[in-house]
Amino acid sequence: MTHILALNGSPRRNGNTETVLNAFLRGAEEAGATCETIRLSSLTFKNCLGCNACHKKGVCVITDALTEVFEKVMACDILVLASPIYSMTVTAEMKGFIDRGQFLWAQKFKTQTLVFDEEHLKNHIGVFLSTSGQGLPIMFDAAFPVVRALFNDAGFSYTENVLFAGMDEHGGVKAWPESVEEAFTRGKELVQRVNEP
Numbered sequence: 001m002t003h004i005l006a007l008n009g010s011p012r013r014n015g016n017t018e019t020v021l022n023a024f025l026r027g028a029e030e031a032g033a034t035c036e037t038i039r040l041s042s043l044t045f046k047n048c049l050g051c052n053a054c055h056k057k058g059v060c061v062i063t064d065a066l067t068e069v070f071e072k073v074m075a076c077d078i079l080v081l082a083s084p085i086y087s088m089t090v091t092a093e094m095k096g097f098i099d100r101g102q103f104l105w106a107q108k109f110k111t112q113t114l115v116f117d118e119e120h121l122k123n124h125i126g127v128f129l130s131t132s133g134q135g136l137p138i139m140f141d142a143a144f145p146v147v148r149a150l151f152n153d154a155g156f157s158y159t160e161n162v163l164f165a166g167m168d169e170h171g172g173v174k175a176w177p178e179s180v181e182e183a184f185t186r187g188k189e190l191v192q193r194v195n196e197p
């Protein structure tokens with residue numbers, strides 16, 4: 001069975017991002033996936049210290065709420081990184097999480113203890129789900145390489161963007177029910193595709 005871990009970087013409860021994320025996951029569940037969501041703003045965690053200790057041992061010197069989150073990241077089949085656009089990129093919560101993934105980069109390129117073969121990359125999908133206030137599609141451009149960094153380091157093929165630009169222009173997610181319907185369909189179709197023989 002496909003297991004999805006969704007990390008929500010929006011600090012706003014029941015906001016635009018959480019609403020479309022929940023719809024995406026409902027669609028995925030309807031197609032047979034199991035889902036867990038973690039709200040990063042409800043966790044207490046430190047930012048990367050830049051100590052580079054992970055370059056030697058491939059392990060982060062910090063033990064906090066993100067330690068378990070990274071264990072869950074490495075155990076799921078589909079990882080959804082969900083974040084609204086703040087100042088042209090992901091929120092501070094999401095960026096803090098991604099920076100803490102530096103130990104995975106170190107395992108790949110410094111200690112060379114982490115290798116993902118083609119089969120693993122085929123079976124592990126990275127999804128970026130985002131909402132922006134303004135309607136210009138370029139609003140997501142600065143976020144793409146940021147989430148790609150984590151997907152690459154953690155062994156996920158980053159193949160899916162689920163983007164809703166122009167939330168402010170639409171009057172928010174509640175005034176734009178089509179966005180919720182589309183998110184539901186995208187979640188359902190992704191899991192159906194993954195489970196195709």
Ligand SMILES: Cc1cc2nc3c(=O)[nH]c(=O)nc-3n(C[C@H](O)[C@H](O)[C@H](O)COP(=O)(O)O)c2cc1C
Pocket residue numbers: 010011012014015016017018084085086087088089131132133134135139167168
């Ligand atoms: C601090 C802050 C910065 C924002 N920066 C941008 C931005 O650079 N571009 C944009 O299109 N929208 C921006 N927005 C609007 C949000 O991306 C948009 O309203 C989003 O849908 C909010 O999602 P939420 O309800 O999950 O918080 C910003 C909002 C906040 C609070």
